[in-house]
Amino acid sequence: MRTxxxxxxxxxxxxxxxxxxxxxxxxxxxxxHHDRDLAIxxxxxxxxxxxxxxxxxxxxxxxxxxxxxxxxxxxxxxxGAPCYAYDTLKFFGQVVERDEQDLTIEVVGRTGHxxxxxxxxxxxxxx
Amino acid sequence: xTDKTAIEKEAARIAEQGESAPRLARDPVNxxxxxxxxxxxxxxxxGYTEVAxxxxxxxxxxxxxxxxxxxxxxxxxxxxxLDEAGFTSVVATNSDQTxxxxxxxxxxxxxxxxxxxxxxxxxxxxxxxxxxxxxxxxYVGDEAVAEMRFxxxxxxxxxxxxxxxxxxxxxAIRPSINRDTEYFWEGCRNQELRIQRCGGCGLLRHPPGxxxxxxxATKPKYLVSDGRGVxxxxxxxxxxxxxxxxxxFVIALVELDEGVRMLGELDGEPSxxxxxxxxxxxxxxxxxxxxxxxxxxx
Numbered sequence: 001m002r003t004x005x006x007x008x009x010x011x012x013x014x015x016x017x018x019x020x021x022x023x024x025x026x027x028x029x030x031x032x033h034h035d036r037d038l039a040i041x042x043x044x045x046x047x048x049x050x051x052x053x054x055x056x057x058x059x060x061x062x063x064x065x066x067x068x069x070x071x072x073x074x075x076x077x078x079x080g081a082p083c084y085a086y087d088t089l090k091f092f093g094q095v096v097e098r099d100e101q102d103l104t105i106e107v108v109g110r111t112g113h114x115x116x117x118x119x120x121x122x123x124x125x126x127x
Numbered sequence: 128x129t130d131k132t133a134i135e136k137e138a139a140r141i142a143e144q145g146e147s148a149p150r151l152a153r154d155p156v157n158x159x160x161x162x163x164x165x166x167x168x169x170x171x172x173x174g175y176t177e178v179a180x181x182x183x184x185x186x187x188x189x190x191x192x193x194x195x196x197x198x199x200x201x202x203x204x205x206x207x208x209l210d211e212a213g214f215t216s217v218v219a220t221n222s223d224q225t226x227x228x229x230x231x232x233x234x235x236x237x238x239x240x241x242x243x244x245x246x247x248x249x250x251x252x253x254x255x256x257x258x259x260x261x262x263x264x265x266y267v268g269d270e271a272v273a274e275m276r277f278x279x280x281x282x283x284x285x286x287x288x289x290x291x292x293x294x295x296x297x298x299a300i301r302p303s304i305n306r307d308t309e310y311f312w313e314g315c316r317n318q319e320l321r322i323q324r325c326g327g328c329g330l331l332r333h334p335p336g337x338x339x340x341x342x343x344a345t346k347p348k349y350l351v352s353d354g355r356g357v358x359x360x361x362x363x364x365x366x367x368x369x370x371x372x373x374x375x376f377v378i379a380l381v382e383l384d385e386g387v388r389m390l391g392e393l394d395g396e397p398s399x400x401x402x403x404x405x406x407x408x409x410x411x412x413x414x415x416x417x418x419x420x421x422x423x424x425x
Contacts, residue, residue: 025164026164029194051219052185052189056183058182060168064170064172068173068174072181073226074223074225074226075182075222075223076222076223076224077221079219079220079221079222
């Protein structure tokens with residue numbers, strides 16, 4: 001795990017079941033995350049993933065790669081294009097800084113509409 | 128008093144109130160909720176049997192199905208002011224979470240929230256709006272265990288244009304036509320799709336060039352194609368904007384029945400192997416562009 005190392009690309013199929021089950025498991029009951037008729041009425045093209053899930057996916061992407069011993073210290077994300085039902089969300093990542101046990105990883109999650117999420121995750125790994 | 132001054136004054140008043148009263152999570156940190164989260168996120172991390180995934184911190188204090196914002200919630204108060212000023216839509220732009228330590232099963236967190244910054248009005252792609260930043264802190268007892276800076280854009284939706292401005296065909300990027308390619312563009316003007324054919328060995332080739340790669344002859348002729356083929360490959364172009372074009376558009380590499388491959392725009396849903404035929408679109412007296420459309424007889 002060194003500066004410049006890339007994380008393996010990871011794809012998440014955002015099926016309606018995925019969008020809805022993650023919204024409910026994160027206790028987010030906003031209708032745009034589970035009711036397609038209302039989501040469309042409010043100007044969206046479909047239901048879409050909620051922020052708490054995006055945060056969770058970013059964390060999982062990094063810990064899947066870094067291993068269970070890594071401790072997550074920060075998840076800083078900027079939100080872009082919504083990730084709608086039936087989108088494929090593709091994650092890319094790279095280590096941009098390492099200072100002894102502290103790593104900073106840059107992460108992008110992208111759909112066909114553009115960048116859904118960009119950000120950094122800070123982790124601490126065993127010495 | 129202008130809107131801007133009024134909004135800034137209200138923002139300052141809310142910010143001065145500082146942290147809202149702590150709001151206790153419905154449940155203590157617990158394994159069933161952790162397991163539900165792991166299951167849907169698909170996280171097989173083996174460590175979450177005694178501590179919770181840090182990214183769940185906000186989950187513990189979500190308002191739930193019938194949640195109401197507390198009267199002293201600064202984000203709610205600021206949203207109301209901006210709603211009244213006509214900035215009725217909202218989109219989250221940033222979430223920065225810092226975890227001071229992992230939460231253990233059985234710990235009962237509470238959250239407070241304060242208004243950190245209100246900036247605007249800013250012109251954005253979505254419309255004019257204000258960026259509102261709040262800071263939330265999660266506590267176990269008196270110990271701060273996690274923090275979040277959360278930013279939303281509260282905006283006045285831009286007037287939706289019913290139709291996108293029609294791209295000016297005349298602005299289309301023009302091919303550079305030279306002695307090697309003149310015959311091709313002349314063909315297009317005459318509704319003919321011409322394929323270069325070697326005057327020596329008869330090899331068909333595209334794109335055109337001065338010399339046959341097979342026999343070296345420099346006297347090319349051409350054959351008029353039937354204009355039919357199948358999609359060999361394609362790209363869907365979203366960005367950047369291209370003069371004279373409305374994005375997204377499809378550029379397909381078509382394998383013609385005669386055997387050569389040719390690039391062109393495809394008007395239709397692309398797929399590999401899709402049978403297509405050529406269409407000619409007149410841009411002006413000088414230029415006619417060939418493009419592809421799905422074949423009716425496929």
